């Protein structure tokens with residue numbers, strides 16, 4: 130009886146390999162045939178969307194697990210707010226401030242952080258700001274900005290829910306003078 134059992138085991142393996150090959154061919158046909166939808170205007174299905182969200186949440190949790198937030202003074206948080214205005218508001222908006230129009234055409238849409246950051250720790254917000262989220266349009270500010278500044282921005286993001294539109298409007302934009310300088314043709318390194 131050993132032989133037929135061996136035979137069926139071998140044919141099961143062969144079947145599995147054939148299936149793998151078929152899947153690889155199908156994937157190649159989708160990619161090289163130009164069938165993969167890259168348009169930002171095309172929506173992900175509910176299953177794909179929730180898979181991507183799970184992947185992001187667990188990756189951020191794992192990556193930020195070893196980080197310890199410094200302590201912040203009220204002045205640190207205020208400074209973080211004026212950087213937020215210049216670095217984050219364009220996409221995410223702020224208290225009483227709409228995002229720029231282009232943000233409405235992004236997929237995924239940059240969320241309102243007063244709500245979306247509610248479940249995140251300061252360290253997780255810092256990690257996201259420093260490293261970005263690939264394939265979403267969320268930039269990594271670690272390339273251009275110091276950790277010290279990004280921690281302050283993260284501390285401000287965690288306070289966003291409590292910031293009134295009036296207080297937010299009163300914050301100076303920490304990046305405005307740089308933009309004005311650049312428009313005037315004075316090139317210099319950020320920070």
Ligand code: HEC
Nearest residue numbers: 216217220237238239240245254257258262265266267268
């Ligand atoms: C060019 C647009 C853009 C800018 C500028 C930007 N973001 Fe984002 N951000 C995004 C997008 C798009 C997402 C959504 C990513 C996703 O759905 O996975 C996102 C997601 C996030 C998240 C995760 C929210 C969640 O639901 O878990 C945080 C936190 C965040 N951004 C913080 C910041 C901070 C802080 C700044 C400024 C330092 C900033 N972002 C600047 C586009 C931007």
